[in-house]
Amino acid sequence: MILPLSYNWRNLFVRKLSTGLTFIVVAVIVLVLAVLLSFAAGIRASLVATGSPLNLIVLKPGATAESTSILQPEEIARVVQTPGVARQADGALMISSEVAVQSAIPRLGQRDRPANVAIRGVDVLAYAVHDNVRLVEGRWPDAGKMEVAVGRAAQKRFAGLRLNESIALGRLGNRDYTVVGVFEADGGALESEVWGPRPQIQDSFERDVVSSVVVRLGGPADVEPAVAYIRSAAVQLDAKPETEYYRELTAKTTEIVMLTSVLIGIMAVGAAFAVANTMYAAVDGRRREIAMLRTIGFSRGAVVLSFVIESVLICTLACVFGLTASVGFNGMRQDFLSDTTWTVLAYELRLTPGIVAWAFALSVVVGVAGAAAPALRAARLRVIDALRKA
Amino acid sequence: MTITYVLMQNLRRNPMRTLLTCLSFALPMGVFVAAISLIVAMVKLNALNAAQLRLAVQSRIALVNALPERMRAEIEALDPDKTRIRAVCGVRWFGGRVQNTPSVIQSLGADVDTFPLVFDEIGWTDAERESWAKDRQACVVGTNVAEQYGWKAGDRITLESSVPPNLALEFHVIKIVTTEGRTNSLYLRRDYFEESRRTAGFVTPGCNLFWLKCSDLAALRALQAEVDPRFANTPNETKTMDENAFMANFAQAAGDLPGLMRAIAMVVVFIVALVAGNTMMMSFRERTRELAVFKAIGFQGGRVFRIVLAESVILALVGALLGIVPTAAALLAFPLKRLGFLPLSSLEVSPIAIGVSIAIALLVGVVAGLLPAMQAYRLNTVAALRKIA
Structure with a gap:
């Protein structure tokens, strides 16, 4: 026979202060956990969602990112021969030459804190090659005009990027471009960028060579031979799938996330001890009550279970509270500077179902771990002694 | 019967709780001391840089x-x-x-x-x-x-x-x-x-x-x-900054770790204070009668006040030390060099951080013990003795 849940529920309110303090401890830890993981999830989503596994980024060997790579026209000519390149309906090879530059643009509401934003010069072909990039407002820039399209994330984080606004770009920051379109890229890194026609961007930034070439392949089977070909003596360039390229950019972030997870883990263990302490007090204060329960026929197991349930109840309620508070941070706009490209990535904090699951798992574990020892002590109680003691 | 003797007896009467309290103090304090060390290292590095009187001139x-x-x-x-x-x-x-x-x-x-x-x-x-x-x-x-x-x-x-x-x-x-x-x-x-x-x-x-x-x-x-x-x-066109402003641009590349550390440090203090307060109140409630006996046999209110407060402070200090020592040892044994940027890469627990942590622990111990100590001070001896615990 199991003790009714209402027994546990009412017990929570007997030691209001003690229960309340434990509740706050768990809630705060859950809140911190959820916010930190939302940061991590936001950053990761912005990088992992970027790119298609069928797109290869071709860079100069030795370059760590597009921003530090330059390709000469003759090198690009060699890439054209790559086997398995997809074609457009009109037969054009889907190979997009792109120039990656950067410019200081102020953050929204923080005029004095400019961020280093990535600017990409592309040909019309790029809109087809980057198949996860979709125009959501306005139109793409006309070839040959001083116009740009901006990523959704960039528009929400940086100043002066609304439709029809004008922005000064270029090596000298003195060429005015008009924002004519807004694009999305499944929340990926490209959404933090500003795209313009390649000849204009190259001219404004005084670049006569391109940074990278993106090659779209026909199917997954083409990836390996294509990479091998580009790395071979015939081309002598470096190629990797877009997805992998962006994953490497997150390496540092993963380290930070690991570090914070360790810190949270340590604090969670501390919280488990705090919960254990409260439950001990609960057991000690209720010796006679427990003895009574045993006398009227509840088994040891039922008593243990009852205490564990009570503790888990506190912890999960606290978890709900902590998570509710963390919803306030959800969707907050942030950016971070990649230490590889030295351009910023705008992202939003994301409270994912995974994080919610983690938070609940943590609080249940803390609840069970905290209650186990006190509950066992309650079960071992000698009924006669406990009843006799006044 | 010295106050030390009473204290030791009190701590030993419920060893499990003493241990749990110390541990629930020690773990967050371990994190806290690392966070404070990082902040101290940042401040120091900034001061060092500032003392060098350098300006950085870069393209605007x-x-x-x-x-x-x-x-x-x-x-x-x-x-x-x-x-x-x-x-x-x-x-x-x-x-x-x-x-x-x-x-x-x-x-x-x-x-x-x-x-x-x-x-x-x-x-x-x-x-x-x-x-x-x-x-x-x-x-x-x-x-x-x-x-x-x-x-x-x-x-x-x-x-x-x-x-x-x-x-x-x-x-x-x-x-x-x-x-x-x-x-x-x-x-x-x-x-x-x-x-x-x-x-x-x-x-x-x-x-x-x-x-x-x-x-x-x-x-x-x-x-x-x-x-x-x-x-x-x-x-x-140029942008001219002092060295610290220039370096701050790069600290951000680490996902604003210093900011994160500050937040974590504050959360830790908050949690530890709650835990300590909780424990002290529990042990006071359990001992109401005992304290009443103390008063009945002639202990002054002030002395009872000190006994309760001292217990809380000792728990906090022991807990803090239990956290600080392993963290300091761990950072010495496994430095974070791989993370590659200053001051995290050469982070070690600094004396200032230890000082700050102990001061915070003391403060938390005092705050947590204050309410129960006040209750002990004001305890109505007769009423408490009459009550059957």
């Missing part, structure tokens, strides 16, 4: 935009009688890495003549200054970098640049830098770098950054206000 548009070499002379001309500027050193990003390794070393080419003047805090001997001036392939390596790759003074190393034209150049390590805040970078001679670039067809020399060493703080403030207007409306 982007750091990658190289500024022409002649701008050094133009900056120097702002101070014709050489009273405010000690020296100007142009640096260019090399971004070298050891072949077939992914991580890029913070490596920069610096002007041969002024580098030892602008970065004089790294402790040059005459011999080192001479080999820097004479050996075109000389390089000065921070100790964290040197340790990571097993280099020592006198070694010949080859680094491959990660920026065009991706030169692979050979260098001679002439000096290992152990000066705090300078341990993570490598400096080479820009003339050697530029010449190699020219050979590869990159004919325009330039600098990503000019470092100005100023003679005093007033000169620094004045120059900071003068440099940018000097280059306004030229093809090379």
Whole structure:
């Protein structure tokens, strides 16, 4: 026979202060956990969602990112021969030459804190090659005009990027471009960028060579031979799938996330001890009550279970509270500077179902771990002694 | 019966609770001391940098935009009688890495003549200054970098640049830098770098950054206000910052770890305070009768007050020490060098951080014990004795 849940529920309110303090401890830890993981999830989503596994980024060997790579026209000519390149309906090879530059643009509401934003010069072909990039407002820039399209994330984080606004770009920051379109890229890194026609961007930034070439392949089977070909003596360039390229950019972030997870883990263990302490007090204060329960026929197991349930109840309620508070941070706009490209990535904090699951798992574990020892002590109680003691 | 004796008895009466309280204190305090150490290290590094009186001049548009070499002379001309500027050193990003390794070393080419003047805090001997001036392939390596790759003074190393034209150049390590805040970078001679670039067809020399060493703080403030207007409306508009403002741009690359640490430290203090308060109240409630007996046999209210308060403080202190010692040991045994940026990479638990942590623990102990101690002080002896616990 199991003790009714209402027994546990009412017990929570007997030691209001003690229960309340434990509740706050768990809630705060859950809140911190959820916010930190939302940061991590936001950053990761912005990088992992970027790119298609069928797109290869071709860079100069030795370059760590597009921003530090330059390709000469003759090198690009060699890439054209790559086997398995997809074609457009009109037969054009889907190979997009792109120039990656950067410019200081102020953050929204923080005029004095400019961020280093990535600017990409592309040909019309790029809109087809980057198949996860979709125009959501306005139109793409006309070839040959001083116009740009901006990523959704960039528009929400940086100043002066609304439709029809004008922005000064270029090596000298003195060429005015008009924002004519807004694009999305499944929340990926490209959404933090500003795209313009390649000849204009190259001219404004005084670049006569391109940074990278993106090659779209026909199917997954083409990836390996294509990479091998580009790395071979015939081309002598470096190629990797877009997805992998962006994953490497997150390496540092993963380290930070690991570090914070360790810190949270340590604090969670501390919280488990705090919960254990409260439950001990609960057991000690209720010796006679427990003895009574045993006398009227509840088994040891039922008593243990009852205490564990009570503790888990506190912890999960606290978890709900902590998570509710963390919803306030959800969707907050942030950016971070990649230490590889030295351009910023705008992202939003994301409270994912995974994080919610983690938070609940943590609080249940803390609840069970905290209650186990006190509950066992309650079960071992000698009924006669406990009843006799006044 | 001394107060110490009573205290020890009290702590021993419920060893499980004492242990749990200490542990629930120790773990967050362990995190706390690390967080505080990092903040202290940041403040120290900032103070060190500020004391060097350096200004950074970069392109207004982007750091990658190289500024022409002649701008050094133009900056120097702002101070014709050489009273405010000690020296100007142009640096260019090399971004070298050891072949077939992914991580890029913070490596920069610096002007041969002024580098030892602008970065004089790294402790040059005459011999080192001479080999820097004479050996075109000389390089000065921070100790964290040197340790990571097993280099020592006198070694010949080859680094491959990660920026065009991706030169692979050979260098001679002439000096290992152990000066705090300078341990993570490598400096080479820009003339050697530029010449190699020219050979590869990159004919325009330039600098990503000019470092100005100023003679005093007033000169620094004045120059900071003068440099940018000097280059306004030229093809090379500039942005001038002091060293800390310049470095702050990069701290952000680490996902704003210092900010995160501050937040974590505050949360920890909050949690620990709650835990301690909780425990103290529990043990007081349990002991109401006992304290009443104390009072009945003649203990003054003040003394009972001290007994309760002291217990709370001792628990907090022991808990804090249990957290601080292992953290300090862990950071000594496994330094975070791999994370590659200062001050995290050379983080160790500093005496100041230990002091702050203990002070916080004391404070938390006092605050947590205050309410129960007050209750003990005001305890109505007769009522408490009458009650059957």
